[in-house]
Amino acid sequence: MNSKREFLKQSLTTMLALGASALTAKGFAQKQPLNKPAAVANVQVKPIVVSTWQHGLAANQEAWGILVKHGKAIDAVEAGVRIPEADPDVMTVGYGGYPDREGNVTLDACIMDENQNCGSVAFLQHIKHPISVARLVMDKTPHVMLVGEGALQFAKSQGFQEQNLLTSKAKKAWQDWLVESKYAPVINIENHDTIGMLALDSNGDLSGACTTSGAAFKMSGRVGDSPIIGAGLYVDNEVGAATATGMGELMIKTVGCHLVVEMMRQGMTPTQACKAAVERIANKLGDYKQFQVGFLALSKSGEYGSFCIQPGFNYAVTSKAGSQLLDAASILKV
Numbered sequence: 001m002n003s004k005r006e007f008l009k010q011s012l013t014t015m016l017a018l019g020a021s022a023l024t025a026k027g028f029a030q031k032q033p034l035n036k037p038a039a040v041a042n043v044q045v046k047p048i049v050v051s052t053w054q055h056g057l058a059a060n061q062e063a064w065g066i067l068v069k070h071g072k073a074i075d076a077v078e079a080g081v082r083i084p085e086a087d088p089d090v091m092t093v094g095y096g097g098y099p100d101r102e103g104n105v106t107l108d109a110c111i112m113d114e115n116q117n118c119g120s121v122a123f124l125q126h127i128k129h130p131i132s133v134a135r136l137v138m139d140k141t142p143h144v145m146l147v148g149e150g151a152l153q154f155a156k157s158q159g160f161q162e163q164n165l166l167t168s169k170a171k172k173a174w175q176d177w178l179v180e181s182k183y184a185p186v187i188n189i190e191n192h193d194t195i196g197m198l199a200l201d202s203n204g205d206l207s208g209a210c211t212t213s214g215a216a217f218k219m220s221g222r223v224g225d226s227p228i229i230g231a232g233l234y235v236d237n238e239v240g241a242a243t244a245t246g247m248g249e250l251m252i253k254t255v256g257c258h259l260v261v262e263m264m265r266q267g268m269t270p271t272q273a274c275k276a277a278v279e280r281i282a283n284k285l286g287d288y289k290q291f292q293v294g295f296l297a298l299s300k301s302g303e304y305g306s307f308c309i310q311p312g313f314n315y316a317v318t319s320k321a322g323s324q325l326l327d328a329a330s331i332l333k334v
Contacts, residue, residue, distance in 0.1 A: 045302025046204060048319040049076060051197035052245045052296055055084045055093070056316030057323055063199055064318045073199040073207035074113040074135075081109075081131050081209045084195050088167045093195050095128045096167040097213025099174050101181065102220045105165040108227035109134045109211035110145075114237040120145040120227040126162040127155045131211045134227070145227065177217050194226050196233060196243025198298040206300065208233045208241045215248070224248025230258035239265045240299040242274070245313065246292040250281050260297050270297035271305025271329070278307045282331060294328055 047067035049060050063080030067073070081093075088096030099105045109130035110120035119138025122145060124130050133155045137146055146154050156162065166174075194212040201207075210233040212226040225232035225248035232248065234257035235241040242260035244251045251257065256277050263273035274295035282288035294308030296315050306315050306328035313328045 045319060046200045047073075047076075047202050048298070048302050048304070048317070049080065049197065049199040050296060050298050050304050050315060050317050051080065052195055052243065052294070052313075052315050054314060054316070054325060055087070055090045056195060056197065057318075057325060058087075059083045059195060059197060060316050060318035060323060063197065064323075067199060067201055070202045072203075073201040073205050074111070076199045076201065077197045077207050077209035078111060078131055078135050080197050080199075081195050081211050082129055085129050085131060085211055088169070090195075091170055091173070091213075092216075093212055094130070095165050096170055097165065098170055098216035099166055100214075100220050100222065101177075101217045103166065103171070103174055104220065105170070105213055106220075107165075107211070107213055108223055109209070110227045110229055110233050111135050111138060111207070111209045112229060112233055112235040112241075113138070113207045114205035114235065116235070116237075118144055118229050120229065121151040121155075122147040122223045122227040123221060124148070124151045124155065126152060126165065127160050128163060128165065129160070131209055133158070133160065134209075134211075144229065147223075174217065194232065194243075194245050196226075196245060196296060198235075198241045198243055198296065198304075200298060200300070200302055204300070206235050206237050206241045206298065208235045208243055210243050225251035225256070228252060230255045232257060234258045234261050236261050236265070238300065240270065240297055242270075242295055242297040245294045245296075246308070250285070250291065250293050254281055254284075256281070256293070256295060260295050264297065264299060269305055270299050270303055271307060273297055274305055274307035275329070278309055278331065282309055289332065296328075 049063045059080040063076035066076040084090040085094030107124045107130040108122045111134045112118040119134040121134045196210040198208045210226045231251045242257040260273045260277045292310045294313040296306045298304045308328045308330045311330045311334045
């Protein structure tokens with residue numbers, strides 16, 4: 001009888017010790033920096049917003065102003081990417097973007113919320129904020145994508161005003177290009193043609209947005225991955241979200257962002273999923289050293305990660321810990 005009582009006592013002591021250890025481990029994890037995947041995997045880091053490239057820092061600040069007030073992720077990502085859309089110095093997005101080879105600025109954008117509602121516009125001209133047109137396609141039509149003249153007419157019906165998006169700086173770059181008219185994308189220059197943004201709000205909901213003026217001096221009518229749900233952006237509120245940058249045709253061929261999210265569903269971290277997607281593209285290409293492809297992902301728990309082919313791709317992260325610009329890991333090294 002005494003031995004049985006002693007056995008039960010020892011068992012209870014062991015269980016309490018294990019429970020204390022687990023709590024200690026959890027508390028330790030919560031104190032780790034946000035950019036340590038092992039730490040954030042076990043805690044809810046929210047709100048948080050991440051976006052591609054250096055111009056994502058200013059975009060993140062606009063989005064953060066909404067998130068910190070317990071606003072919705074969908075409102076935050078729309079407001080955030082409007083900042084580079086309106087900045088003429090960001091020549092790969094919106095107003096002031098590089099034109100196509102005919103000298104026309106054509107814009108693409110998409111947006112997606114936590115309920116898999118999404119909206120998109122492609123080959124849209126004369127409208128400064130394609131992301132807000134895409135939002136209205138999502139909110140006010142039975143469709144997902146509107147293109148060209150139809151997208152323009154819809155935008156005007158919603159009160160958007162037409163304006164000339166070709167700045168003198170972009171026009172000169174186009175005229176200089178016309179001298180040889182040679183289309184040869186430059187890695188991390190002409191190819192960083194997007195801002196993709198992902199946000200997790202205080203309610204634990206994910207949303208994303210992506211907007212671009214596309215590849216510089218592209219053929220008239222060319223559309224890349226940015227307005228295509230699953231290629232340039234994908235959100236699954238049960239798992240996570242992903243956005244892409246680089247040569248859009250490669251993301252279209254692999255439905256890259258959907259691929260990243262599905263790999264996260266299988267248990268990969270955001271960084272691991274981005275790496276696996278990039279490696280799949282690189283293996284298919286063979287001559288991948290001539291291209292740039294990069295993915296950025298955010299999980300339901302607030303963990304983020306990125307990976308690319310070429311060094312030089314960076315991304316912005318904003319949370320309660322502040323803002324930072326991080327370099328993505330890459331297959332090739334400096």
